[in-house]
Amino acid sequence: MAHDLVDAVVVGGVDSLCLTTLHGFNALGLVSKTPVRPLDANRNGINIGEAGGFMLLEKKPQHPPQIVLSGYGESSDAYHISTPHPEGEGARQAMQQALDRAKLAPSQIDYLNLHGTGTPSNDLSESKAVHRVFGQNLPALSSTKGFTGHTLGAAGITEAVFCQIALQNQLVLANLNLQQVDIELDLQPVTQTQPSSVHHAMSNSFGFGGNNATLIFSLAEAAR
Amino acid sequence: MIAYIDSVSVQAPGMEGWEPACSLLRGEQPYEFAPLSKYAPAFLPANERRRTTDTIKLALRTAEACTAGYADEAIAAMLTLFASVDGDTAISAQMTTTILDDEPMISPIQFHNSVHNAPAGYWMIGKGNQQAASAISAGDFQIANSLLEGVTQLDDCHPTLLLVGYDLPIDPVIETFQPAMQPFAFGLVLSLQPSPRSLAKISLSITQQPTEQASHPLLGDNRAAQVWPLLESLANHQNCVVRLPLSKTQSVQIHLESL
Numbered sequence: 001m002a003h004d005l006v007d008a009v010v011v012g013g014v015d016s017l018c019l020t021t022l023h024g025f026n027a028l029g030l031v032s033k034t035p036v037r038p039l040d041a042n043r044n045g046i047n048i049g050e051a052g053g054f055m056l057l058e059k060k061p062q063h064p065p066q067i068v069l070s071g072y073g074e075s076s077d078a079y080h081i082s083t084p085h086p087e088g089e090g091a092r093q094a095m096q097q098a099l100d101r102a103k104l105a106p107s108q109i110d111y112l113n114l115h116g117t118g119t120p121s122n123d124l125s126e127s128k129a130v131h132r133v134f135g136q137n138l139p140a141l142s143s144t145k146g147f148t149g150h151t152l153g154a155a156g157i158t159e160a161v162f163c164q165i166a167l168q169n170q171l172v173l174a175n176l177n178l179q180q181v182d183i184e185l186d187l188q189p190v191t192q193t194q195p196s197s198v199h200h201a202m203s204n205s206f207g208f209g210g211n212n213a214t215l216i217f218s219l220a221e222a223a224r
Numbered sequence: 225m226i227a228y229i230d231s232v233s234v235q236a237p238g239m240e241g242w243e244p245a246c247s248l249l250r251g252e253q254p255y256e257f258a259p260l261s262k263y264a265p266a267f268l269p270a271n272e273r274r275r276t277t278d279t280i281k282l283a284l285r286t287a288e289a290c291t292a293g294y295a296d297e298a299i300a301a302m303l304t305l306f307a308s309v310d311g312d313t314a315i316s317a318q319m320t321t322t323i324l325d326d327e328p329m330i331s332p333i334q335f336h337n338s339v340h341n342a343p344a345g346y347w348m349i350g351k352g353n354q355q356a357a358s359a360i361s362a363g364d365f366q367i368a369n370s371l372l373e374g375v376t377q378l379d380d381c382h383p384t385l386l387l388v389g390y391d392l393p394i395d396p397v398i399e400t401f402q403p404a405m406q407p408f409a410f411g412l413v414l415s416l417q418p419s420p421r422s423l424a425k426i427s428l429s430i431t432q433q434p435t436e437q438a439s440h441p442l443l444g445d446n447r448a449a450q451v452w453p454l455l456e457s458l459a460n461h462q463n464c465v466v467r468l469p470l471s472k473t474q475s476v477q478i479h480l481e482s483l
Binding site for chain 2: 002003005019020023024025026027028029074075076077078079080081082089090093207208209210211
């Protein structure tokens with residue numbers, strides 16, 4: 001769209017349960033035997049979920065839009081194929097790039113939807129990246145994978161839609177299944193879905209191969 | 225849309241490197257089959273190197289050949305786009321066979337190698353590159369989509385991109401009907417601005433017309449070989465206009481101007 005090749009783009013992802021994926025994650029010791037507990041002191045892996053989602057992005061919509069995609073960032077960990085960078089360096093870069101593109105300060109993000117898979121290493125690495133980007137001023141944040149499981153190829157669009165829901169309904173979403181926050185993460189996740197003023201919502205998605213992506217969605221009147 | 229081709233590489237049986245490929249592309253030598261030499265990605269730490277498969281190695285050797293003339297910092301600053309229609313079908317075959325077992329034990333290494341961006345992941349690790357890396361598959365419309373994706377990613381902050389297109393014959397377990405194809409891979413370094421490195425300028429435009437693609441006489445239905453006419457122009461230092469299918473109804477027209 002930026003090159004004026006097209007007026008609109010349908011974006012999205014779909015993932016259905018696949019035995020090679022299930023047994024593969026099991027072989028890596030990353031599948032939890034219980035419902036996933038992102039950010040919990042006793043988290044022990046992912047649940048695999050199924051989902052599909054699409055969004056229509058338009059450059060010049062006919063009607064004034066309520067929500068805009070205001071920023072995005074992409075990076076590579078360059079660290080390990082299936083283990084996140086221990087200090088969350090790639091994740092930090094993706095979040096920072098998205099903020100720069102959106103011309104926003106970290107303090108302007110009202111809600112952060114974490115990648116938050118519920119594996120010990122992902123949540124720790126991501127928490128370090130979040131602290132490095134946001135400093136003392138953390139936004140309301142949660143992982144919604146307690147609701148959906150990790151929907152893999154559909155996780156990015158699913159959580160983008162959760163950010164859309166947060167902006168449209170002025171609420172922040174619960175970090176489901178959280179019993180006791182891991183003190184090492186030093187985060188205070190949203191424990192119940194609740195009304196909240198949300199102008200800018202950020203979503204993190206990371207993947208095997210060390211790929212990191214961050215999106216920022218904003219209410220149109222708040223976007224710059 | 226305009227970009228510059230600053231470097232090119234080819235890796236295929238009988239075409240191991242740009243110079244050997246050139247004599248074929250210029251019609252100076254007839255094609256003669258010779259298996260690809262043994263290759264190990266020496267730029268990777270030993271533990272990562274051991275985990276690479278034939279598919280990953282074909283992608284990596286092509287990327288390495290294409291960036292051989294660049295400093296480490298320049299390689300680490302490039303955006304990266306790995307394009308393969310079928311990915312690692314040998315791994316898919318092994319995993320799908322394993323899950324038929326009563327107690328399937330998939331190898332964790334095989335599993336993490338099974339993602340389409342595995343070669344990109346290894347490349348970024350080995351080169352300490354923290355830029356964005358993409359891995360795409362576009363079937364019959366592979367090369368038009370790869371070039372369009374590559375050129376549209378370039379901007380002032382990210383002025384160079386390494387594009388690697390690669391495909392190997394499909395494992396028989398995955399495809400009972402196996403399209404006849406030879407392994408083939410190419411690499412291009414695309415740049416937003418001209419430089420003394422620039423070999424050619426390419427201008428891309430989209431046309432609302434379909435383009436039929438025939439099988440390649442040597443490489444068969446390997447979609448990476450759709451790039452062949454551009455390589456012929458580069459090898460012969462000639463200008464050309466090439467149309468490649470972008471979808472069933474659209475094409476990308478590429479005007480290549482030799483520099």
